[in-house]
Amino acid sequence: xxxxxxxxxxxxxxxxxxxxxxxxxxxxxxxxxxxxxxxxxxxxxxxxxxxxxxxxxxxxxxxxxxxxxxxxxxxxxxxxxxxxxxxxxxxxxxxxxxxxxxxxxxxxxxxxxxxxxxxxxxxxxxxxxxxxxxxxxxxxxxxxxxxxxxxxxxxxxxxxxxxxxxxxxxxxxxxxxxxxxxxxxxxxxxxxxxxxxxxxxxxxxxxxxxxxxxxxxxxxxxxxxxxxxxxxxxxxxxxxxxxxxxxxxxxxxxxxxxxxxxxxxxxxxxxxxxxxxxxxxxxxxxxxxxxxxxxxxxxxxxxxxxxxxxxxxxxxxxxxxxxxxxxxxxxxxxxxxxxxxxxxxxxxxxxxxxxxxxxxxxxxxxxxxxxxxxxxxxxxxxxxxxxxxxxxxxxxxxxxxxxxxxxxxxxxxxxxxxxxxxxxxxxxxxxxxxxxxxxxxxxxxxxxxxxxxxxxxxxxxxxxxxxxxxxxxxxxxxxxxxxxxxxxxxxxxxxxxxxxxxxxxxxxxxxxxxxxxxxxxxxxxxxxxxxxxxxxxxxxxxxxxxxxxxxxxxxxxxxxxxxxxxxxxxxxxxxxxxxxxxxxxxxxxxxxxxxxxxxxxxxxxxxxxxxxxxxxxxxxxxxxxxxxxxxxxxxxxxxxxxxxxxxxxxxxxxxxxxxxxxxxxxxxxxxxxxxxxxxxxxxxxxxxxxxxxxxxxxxxxxxxxxxxxxxxxxxxxxx
Ligand SMILES: [Zn+2]
Numbered sequence: 001x002x003x004x005x006x007x008x009x010x011x012x013x014x015x016x017x018x019x020x021x022x023x024x025x026x027x028x029x030x031x032x033x034x035x036x037x038x039x040x041x042x043x044x045x046x047x048x049x050x051x052x053x054x055x056x057x058x059x060x061x062x063x064x065x066x067x068x069x070x071x072x073x074x075x076x077x078x079x080x081x082x083x084x085x086x087x088x089x090x091x092x093x094x095x096x097x098x099x100x101x102x103x104x105x106x107x108x109x110x111x112x113x114x115x116x117x118x119x120x121x122x123x124x125x126x127x128x129x130x131x132x133x134x135x136x137x138x139x140x141x142x143x144x145x146x147x148x149x150x151x152x153x154x155x156x157x158x159x160x161x162x163x164x165x166x167x168x169x170x171x172x173x174x175x176x177x178x179x180x181x182x183x184x185x186x187x188x189x190x191x192x193x194x195x196x197x198x199x200x201x202x203x204x205x206x207x208x209x210x211x212x213x214x215x216x217x218x219x220x221x222x223x224x225x226x227x228x229x230x231x232x233x234x235x236x237x238x239x240x241x242x243x244x245x246x247x248x249x250x251x252x253x254x255x256x257x258x259x260x261x262x263x264x265x266x267x268x269x270x271x272x273x274x275x276x277x278x279x280x281x282x283x284x285x286x287x288x289x290x291x292x293x294x295x296x297x298x299x300x301x302x303x304x305x306x307x308x309x310x311x312x313x314x315x316x317x318x319x320x321x322x323x324x325x326x327x328x329x330x331x332x333x334x335x336x337x338x339x340x341x342x343x344x345x346x347x348x349x350x351x352x353x354x355x356x357x358x359x360x361x362x363x364x365x366x367x368x369x370x371x372x373x374x375x376x377x378x379x380x381x382x383x384x385x386x387x388x389x390x391x392x393x394x395x396x397x398x399x400x401x402x403x404x405x406x407x408x409x410x411x412x413x414x415x416x417x418x419x420x421x422x423x424x425x426x427x428x429x430x431x432x433x434x435x436x437x438x439x440x441x442x443x444x445x446x447x448x449x450x451x452x453x454x455x456x457x458x459x460x461x462x463x464x465x466x467x468x469x470x471x472x473x474x475x476x477x478x479x480x481x482x483x484x485x486x487x488x489x490x491x492x493x494x495x496x497x498x499x500x501x502x503x504x505x506x507x508x509x510x511x512x513x514x515x516x517x518x519x520x521x522x523x524x525x526x527x528x529x530x531x532x533x534x535x536x537x538x539x540x541x542x543x544x545x546x547x548x549x550x551x552x553x554x555x556x557x558x559x560x561x562x563x564x565x566x567x568x569x570x571x572x573x574x575x576x577x578x579x580x581x582x583x584x585x586x587x588x589x590x591x592x593x594x595x596x597x598x599x600x601x602x603x604x605x606x607x608x609x610x611x612x613x614x615x616x617x618x619x620x621x622x623x624x625x626x627x628x629x630x631x632x633x634x635x636x637x638x639x640x641x642x643x644x645x646x647x648x649x650x651x652x653x654x655x656x657x658x659x660x661x662x663x664x665x666x667x668x669x670x671x672x673x674x675x676x677x678x679x680x681x682x683x684x685x686x687x688x689x690x691x692x693x694x695x696x697x698x699x700x701x702x703x704x705x706x707x708x709x710x711x712x713x714x715x716x717x718x719x
Contacts, residue, residue, distance in 0.1 A: 037410055040424050044433040049467040051424070051433050054111050054456050056414050060127030063112055067131035070108035071138050077101035082147025089155040091166065095173050096514070098152065102142070103460050103515035109135045110456050117448035118440055118475055119416055125446060143180040144193060152177070165681040169514050179308070181300060192299050199292045202285055203632040209281040210629050215248040217273045219266060226262035248273035258364040264351075268619075271361035275622035282626035287601040293635065294595050305592035309636035313525045314643065314684060318589060321639045325585045327698075328642060329614055332582070335706045336575035343576075346370060360616045367573055375569035377562065379490060385544075385558050386494050387551040388441070388478055388487035394547020395498055398537065402668025403505065404428045410436075417444065425508050435459075435508035438473040442480045442487070451476045451496045453503035459510035459518035459679075470519060472507045474500055486551060491566070494548075495538045502531035509672055512681040522680045525640035526688075530675055532648035536655075537662050539567060546663075574705040578642070583614035585639040587625070592636040646701035647688065651675075653700050654692060 037053065044051040057063045081097050109132065116128035142148075156174055177183065181192035220242050224232065232238060237253075239245040246253050254274050261267050293305040302308040306318025315321040340358055343366040347356040350366075358366065396407050405425055412422035421439040426432060438456075443449065457471040476497070481487045489497070507519035520527055537543045541563055550556035587607040595601070607625045611618050618624075625631060630638050651671075658664035674691040688696055 035408060035410075035424075037413075037424075040410075040426070040433045043426070043431055044469060047430075047432045047467075048465070049433065049469050050462070051436065051469050052457055052471060053413060053422075053436070054471060056111065056416070057115065057124075058414075060123050063115065063124065063127040063131050066108050067112060067134055070105045071135070074101045074105040074138075074142075077104075078142065078145055078148050081151050082145060084151055086151075086154050089151060089158075091155065091160060091162065091170070094152045094155045095170050098148070098173060099169065099460075099514045099516055100463060103458065105135070105139075106515065107457060110454070110458075114454050114456055114473055114475075115416075117454070118473070120444060120446060122446060143177070143182070146182070149177050149182045165513055165517065168681065169516070172516070175312070179300065179311075184299070188299060192296060195292050195296050195299070199289060199296065202289045202292065206282055206285050206289065206632045207629065209278045209285065210627055213249050213278045213281075213627070215273050215277060216245045217248055217270055219244045219246060219269075223263060223266045224257070224261060225266075226260045227257065228260065231256050231260075246270060249277055255364065258361065259368040261365065264362070267361040267365060268359075272619060272622065275360075275619070275624050275627070277627040279623045279626045283604060283623055286603045286625060286631060289632070290591055290595075290601040290603060293592060295597065298597055304594045306589055306636045309592070313523045313637070313640065315525055315639070318593065318636065321636075321643070322586075322589050322593075324643065325582055325589065325639050328646075329579070329582050329586065331698075331702055331707055332575055332578055332705060336579045339573065339575040342370060343367065358616060360611075360618045363576055363616060367576065370572070371569055375565050375572070377565050377569055379492075382491050382558070382562070383488035384550050384552065385548040385556075386489040386491070388481075388489055390547050390549070390551070391489055391494055391497060392439075395501060398543065398546065398663065399501065399505065400428065402663060402665050403509070403672045404665065404669055405434070405505075405509075412438070416440075433469060435470040435472070437471070437504050437508065439476075440473060441476045441478050443477040447477070448475045449477055451500050453500050453507065453520075455507050455519060458507070458515050458521070459512060460515040461513040470507050470510060472504050474504055476500065488551070491538065495535045498534045498537050499531040502534040505672075506530060506676050506679075509676045510679050511677040512679040514681070517678075517680040519679050523684055524637060525643040526647065526684050528641070528644040529647040529651060530671070532644055533651045535648075536652050539563070540662050543662050571706050578705055580615050581642055583611050584628070584630070585642055586610050586614055588631065588634070588636060588638040591625070591631070646698055647696070649701035649704045650697055651688070651691065 037051075041051050057066055077097060078101065081094060084093060112128045112131050112135075116125050116132060119125050119128065152173060156170060160170070162170055181189040184192065218239070221232070221244065224244055231253075232244060237244050237246065246257055248254060248270060254270060257270050258267055261270075290305075293308075297303070297305045297308040300308065302311070304318050306321065310316055310318055310321050315324065343358050343363060344356065346366045346369055347358060347362060348354050350356075400406060404427065406428045407423045407425055410422045410424055412420055417440060419440075419442060421441075422436060423439070424436050425434045427434055440447075452475055454473045454475060455470065456473055457468065459470045460468050462468050478489055478493055478497075479487055503520055510519040512518040512521075515521075541558075541560055544563070545557050548558050587610040590606050590610055591601075591603060603625050604623050608618060608620065608622070611624060634640070654670065655662050655664055655667045658667040660667075670691055675687050678687050685696070
């Protein structure tokens with residue numbers, strides 16, 4: 001029930017868009033059109049729809065008051081559902097009323113979440129954070145409103161004849177209650193509630209222990225042979241005459257040393273420090289968390305936490321997720337082994353030991369050596385082809401064309417930052433306004449520091465019969481322009497823009513009737529797939545040539561040779577990188593697999609052998625899981641990255657086989673119609689197969705990651 005809509009995008013962003021930022025500035029696109037908001041609103045009215053600019057709170061007091069009012073209104077609506085006499089219960093007065101009230105409360109939470117992430121005013125951000133915590137607590141409590149549950153249950157017990165989206169809404173509402181323990185006898189339900197609270201406290205401890213762990217490792221200059229001068233002179237690294245302090249917990253420092261340190265002893269020393277971070281604090285905490293999750297799953301009638309978590313995803317069961325990952329591990333093995341053999345040769349030559357093995361502390365170093373020797377791509381030099389304005393306009397042109405949309409700039413009535421931009425999206429053919437998006441693209445102090453799409457107003461059919469069109473925001477941190485250069489993006493940042501804007505389109509063009517199904521509210525192991533697919537666009541010469549050009553001389557396009565080398569380099573490490581991902585997915589599923597209720601857990605004994613078997617030899621004293629933050633939040637869900645990747649590759653084939661490739665309008669319209677518009681209002685498998693025009697296949701993914709020798713018999717399927 002408690003859809004924590006407002007929190008989802010951030011939560012995702014925490015893990016999915018790990019990128020960095022540089023500092024502050026602004027930019028502006030030329031105003032494209034003279035149409036005003038009123039014109040668009042009038043056009044929306046004609047389509048029986050509503051277009052809304054959020055009513056932004058502008059003081060901390062207003063934030064506090066809005067949240068209190070939203071919760072009070074929602075509680076009244078809950079009371080109303082719960083106090084009906086059983087004779088008057090209808091679909092509308094129970095299940096739909098619940099969707100209405102969670103949607104309305106979510107609007108306020110979404111808006112305040114954006115203030116928390118984007119307001120330039122620290123007092124506003126603090127007030128927003130406080131309000132969001134209050135919302136979270138309240139949202140959990142909705143699950144346990146027994147009066148509301150009884151009303152919904154009494155309605156369901158009449159076995160009403162419902163169809164399609166309505167039927168799905170009732171089914172999933174009941175499922176949420178069952179997952180919260182509401183269908184259990186009171187004493188057992190209380191126990192589940194208690195276990196959930198305990199689990200949530202331990203989860204906070206787990207995260208805090210990770211955040212608070214700091215482990216310095218001191219080296220001499222000789223130890224750090226191979227490291228670039230820029231690293232040795234970085235602030236905080238040189239800490240004495242011949243002493244250099246590397247923080248094992250700072251990822252970029254760890255990676256730089258692992259990629260460049262010539263001495264194996266150095267790499268291993270830092271690896272040991274890194275892979276034992278939070279060991280003493282978190283190993284016992286994780287063991288308790290696993291035990292609580294297992295108890296909750298068993299109380300609720302599941303065989304395992306894997307089954308509990310995957311029930312609401314595409315995978316459906318833990319066994320299917322596990323089989324899927326195991327098949328991929330096997331499928332990619334030849335590619336993995338051949339990459340490993342190449343790295344082994346480099347190490348053998350380097351150490352004069354023909355039997356040298358690639359260990360967990362070696363792969364980054366030898367991969368880096370190979371890339372330098374074979375592929376020499378200067379990533380920084382590519383930025384000249386990607387001035388921000390041209391990339392943005394180029395992406396707009398492509399998406400407008402393939403999805404038959406029109407983006408028009410408006411003057412935002414309220415701006416939290418001067419360089420904020422607001423656009424209206426209309427259907428190009430009918431002129432129907434579909435929604436709006438804000439762009440807040442450059443870093444500033446206190447702002448959310450990754451790249452993500454945030455839903456502010458989701459799509460929904462309102463009780464008065466009008467359709468509320470969505471408003472969303474993209475918060476990004478692209479390098480700002482300087483005195484002598486425009487903002488120049490890296491190729492990876494261009495890829496991120498295409499990805500994040502895909503989420504915005506998914507939100508905006510929705511036609512789902514209920515808030516819980518609209519836009520990106522789709523299963524967690526699917527939501528990234530369409531956007532991951534759109535990343536392909538920026539690896540295509542034909543697409544790149546529509547906008548990428550040297551800003552100093554726009555007649556210069558990116559040479560085909562460079563694009564090819566970039567692709568080759570990416571493919572050359574796919575086996576190693578994916579096997580590492582599969583090892584994480586596999587150990588996560590193993591930790592949450594079936595387990596006797598009273599048997600104690602040993603998370604290290606479960607996970608270490610998997611790391612070794614699926615990835616590379618490790619040191620037995622290490623405890624990777626004690627510092628693996630995904631185990632709180634993506635628990636029994638890490639497999640979803642690979643799952644969505646495979647769907648993305650499958651979806652991409654529709655464009656790849658179309659006449660205009662990634663610029664094909666028919667394929668684009670099909671995506672809009674079959675994937676974006678329905679959202680979760682129908683089974684996502686149906687949507688995928690309608691878009692593909694055939695059953696799903698894992699083959700395009702295997703091909704993409706360089707597995708070509710696959711015979712049909714051995715091919716991993718979706719089980
Ligand atoms: Zn994403």
